[in-house]
Amino acid sequence: MRDHLGRQIDYMRISITDRCNLRCRYCMPEGVKCVPMEEILTLEECAEIAAWAASLGVSKIKVTGGEPLVRLGCCDFIRMLKDIKGIEKVTITTNGILLERYLEELIAAGVDGINISLDTLDPKLYRALTGGGDLEAVLRVLEKTVKIRGDRQIPVKINAVSLDLKDMAGQLGCRYDGPGWQELLELAVKYPIDVRFIEVMPIGYGRQYRSVDHDKLLAWLMERYPDMKEDRRIHGNGPAVYYQIPGFQGSIGLISALHGKFCSDCNRVRLTSQGYLKSCLCYEDGVDLRKILRGRGSLKEKEARLLEAMTQAIWGKPTAHCFEDPEHMTEHENMVRIGG
Ligand code: SAM
Ligand code: SF4
Numbered sequence: 001m002r003d004h005l006g007r008q009i010d011y012m013r014i015s016i017t018d019r020c021n022l023r024c025r026y027c028m029p030e031g032v033k034c035v036p037m038e039e040i041l042t043l044e045e046c047a048e049i050a051a052w053a054a055s056l057g058v059s060k061i062k063v064t065g066g067e068p069l070v071r072l073g074c075c076d077f078i079r080m081l082k083d084i085k086g087i088e089k090v091t092i093t094t095n096g097i098l099l100e101r102y103l104e105e106l107i108a109a110g111v112d113g114i115n116i117s118l119d120t121l122d123p124k125l126y127r128a129l130t131g132g133g134d135l136e137a138v139l140r141v142l143e144k145t146v147k148i149r150g151d152r153q154i155p156v157k158i159n160a161v162s163l164d165l166k167d168m169a170g171q172l173g174c175r176y177d178g179p180g181w182q183e184l185l186e187l188a189v190k191y192p193i194d195v196r197f198i199e200v201m202p203i204g205y206g207r208q209y210r211s212v213d214h215d216k217l218l219a220w221l222m223e224r225y226p227d228m229k230e231d232r233r234i235h236g237n238g239p240a241v242y243y244q245i246p247g248f249q250g251s252i253g254l255i256s257a258l259h260g261k262f263c264s265d266c267n268r269v270r271l272t273s274q275g276y277l278k279s280c281l282c283y284e285d286g287v288d289l290r291k292i293l294r295g296r297g298s299l300k301e302k303e304a305r306l307l308e309a310m311t312q313a314i315w316g317k318p319t320a321h322c323f324e325d326p327e328h329m330t331e332h333e334n335m336v337r338i339g340g
Pocket of ligand 2: 020117
């Protein structure tokens with residue numbers, strides 16, 4: 001359906017857990033409490049909401065978290081989503097740590113794409129930044145996933161948060177002499193995958209870190225690769241602007257929430273793991289669908305309330321975020337609860 005500004009909302013991110021096996025500094029550092037399991041939607045409840053969303057015109061879903069692969073039944077959930085009439089694409093975003101274990105199951109479930117979050121290729125900095133993550137495991141499964149051939153081939157993207165890695169390494173007390181962007185870019189030389197950089201948004205712990213300014217990153221890219229061209233092919237569901245560089249197998253994407261405000265083309269809503277349907281990352285606007293699902297009333301009454309609430313949330317989607325002016329933000333949850 002369209003919102004009050006005529007934006008077509010056809011993409012929903014569903015966070016299936018607020019748990020994670022990593023502790024990324026800007027998302028869920030040590031000490032963040034998880035909500036009791038009974039407050040988290042069951043996967044059946046998530047699927048029910050997805051089906052209603054499909055009836056309103058959502059056709060693409062991203063499964064996220066926390067870390068979605070720590071939730072038992074994640075692959076079955078993907079299969080459930082794929083069976084919903086009107087759902088065309090189901091993709092997942094993961095930190096990759098458990099991906100090797102679940103890769104086959106995900107493919108069998110019909111996943112349409114895998115995004116792997118990876119902010120640095122320096123093993124020590126990766127460990128410090130993620131609170132103990134094993135970079136080797138992620139790189140191993142990346143290679144394995146990319147090398148899958150034939151019908152089973154799955155589009156893979158790398159998502160890197162645009163942190164100032166030298167500054168971050170200094171804060172974490174670890175040595176880092178790497179060049180930062182360059183090493184991540186080279187993944188798109190080595191493999192036919194898109195590497196996307198995401199400006200750090202001032203959500204939760206993200207507020208403590210300054211983002212690399214993507215205008216500067218773009219200028220750096222253009223100077224270094226003068227033959228770089230904008231790549232206007234459609235790469236996915238999101239707001240990334242892509243560039244092709246001669247000699248690269250994949251494209252480079254910039255998701256510039258701060259320096260390239262893309263709200264007028266926003267196509268998404270988010271379902272948090274606690275069942276809150278959010279219409280914009282920046283504000284707490286939305287509706288508590290868990291309350292309706294688990295509340296009183298006959299099935300028919302609940303379905304009608306659910307549909308009305310979802311319609312209202314989508315229709316009233318805020319015009320634009322205000323990340324450039326965080327005082328006016330009303331969202332105070334951590335990213336791990338929202339799902340990115
Ligand atoms: N655990 C999974 C993962 O890391 O891909 C899924 C959940 S995670 C919250 C989804 C994405 O949000 C990740 O790519 C993560 O790097 C990104 N993210 C977390 N906090 C952020 C922030 N403040 N600004 C921009 N991106 C952020
Ligand atoms: Fe976990 Fe993903 Fe957040 Fe890192 S970014 S703490 S992997 S949910």
